[in-house]
Amino acid sequence: MMWRVTIAALIVFACIAFRHVLERDPVTHILVQLPLLILSGALLVPPNTVLAYSWSKGGYALLIIAVTGIAFWMLPRSIDSALSSDLVEVAKFVSLPLFIGVPLKLGWASAHPILRGFLKAEALSMLGVMAFLYTHAPVRICNSYLVSDQERLGYGFLIVIFFVSLLWVTPLFAPRNAFRNSSARTSSVPA
Amino acid sequence: MKAFFASIAAAVFGATFLWNATDGLSALTTESARRIAVVRDNPYVPDVRLETMSGEMERLGVDRKRTVVAEFIYTSCPTICRTGGSYFARLRNQIVAEGLADQVRLISISFDPETDRRAELTQYGNIHDADGAIWTVARARATDLPRLLEAFGVVVISDGFGGFEHNTAMHIVSPDGRLRSVVDFDDVAGALREARKTLQ
Numbered sequence: 001m002m003w004r005v006t007i008a009a010l011i012v013f014a015c016i017a018f019r020h021v022l023e024r025d026p027v028t029h030i031l032v033q034l035p036l037l038i039l040s041g042a043l044l045v046p047p048n049t050v051l052a053y054s055w056s057k058g059g060y061a062l063l064i065i066a067v068t069g070i071a072f073w074m075l076p077r078s079i080d081s082a083l084s085s086d087l088v089e090v091a092k093f094v095s096l097p098l099f100i101g102v103p104l105k106l107g108w109a110s111a112h113p114i115l116r117g118f119l120k121a122e123a124l125s126m127l128g129v130m131a132f133l134y135t136h137a138p139v140r141i142c143n144s145y146l147v148s149d150q151e152r153l154g155y156g157f158l159i160v161i162f163f164v165s166l167l168w169v170t171p172l173f174a175p176r177n178a179f180r181n182s183s184a185r186t187s188s189v190p191a
Numbered sequence: 192m193k194a195f196f197a198s199i200a201a202a203v204f205g206a207t208f209l210w211n212a213t214d215g216l217s218a219l220t221t222e223s224a225r226r227i228a229v230v231r232d233n234p235y236v237p238d239v240r241l242e243t244m245s246g247e248m249e250r251l252g253v254d255r256k257r258t259v260v261a262e263f264i265y266t267s268c269p270t271i272c273r274t275g276g277s278y279f280a281r282l283r284n285q286i287v288a289e290g291l292a293d294q295v296r297l298i299s300i301s302f303d304p305e306t307d308r309r310a311e312l313t314q315y316g317n318i319h320d321a322d323g324a325i326w327t328v329a330r331a332r333a334t335d336l337p338r339l340l341e342a343f344g345v346v347v348i349s350d351g352f353g354g355f356e357h358n359t360a361m362h363i364v365s366p367d368g369r370l371r372s373v374v375d376f377d378d379v380a381g382a383l384r385e386a387r388k389t390l391q
Binding site: 057065146 | 196197198200205220221222
């Protein structure tokens, strides 16, 4: 637990310390800094933690909170505000770990496989919309960044979709008993 | 059952939060948010003095006789300012055609006073046939620029090649010095409609 908190704190610290470098370019701002902050929140939750409360059953409430946070930080005006207002910038460093990273990890652990599949499909299509929007928009979407930068951001989203879908699709081609064996192995560890 | 109610509560909270964050789902970008805010608040513009291409100092703020339609430019701009200029020329022609020449003032304001001296402003005016009667080209003083751009919600960033990228639009300022509306840089009909509203 201790080392997880330490790494999470280090990531947040690095995101703050190097924020001027990271935020100068929308690609590193949105595709590096924001995911790292979410990751730092997820690190705070030990693996396979399933909340035993009745309100968190199925992970729905937690995932809705995480999706709300993601939706907010997908708004171009939120990104602009983070760059123009210190208050929003601070809120970014607090909310991405605590209101997206933590509930996403907790909710995911207790989510039904169908819900997980649904969220994965949503995530990929949303990334696709982002890629299309930023590569094709004829106007500046973020006041803080150049049109040529936002186009690169669009292609960045495209690369992310490629690797994320690879990550999620590859296991589907593995033989089914490979999963069964591996789960059998972990559960049959001698005490 | 508790999980169901918790989900509903989370969804209501999330929807309310996002509704507020987007002005009722109507503004996803800073640009659209600023246009909504302008129409709602009608903020006063700073009463700065602009140096026009004919060398006169012209006030932008209160106590004007005419409604002002302003756009922000820099004269060495190779792209959008030129296009914006041609739409401004069309707007000027419309204003003349509808007999509003003594009621509406057009000002192209340069946010690059270092480069844009009187000669450059005049040249820009000549290219677009702005003769100063209805439409003039002017520059803001460097010291006035930050609050001027802030008040109009214009964000200027360097493009790394000696030029700038900036949001371009037509800003309608009523004779009492309040910003009434912001329309797209090519929305000549919209600018004319909004300018007319300030004259009633």
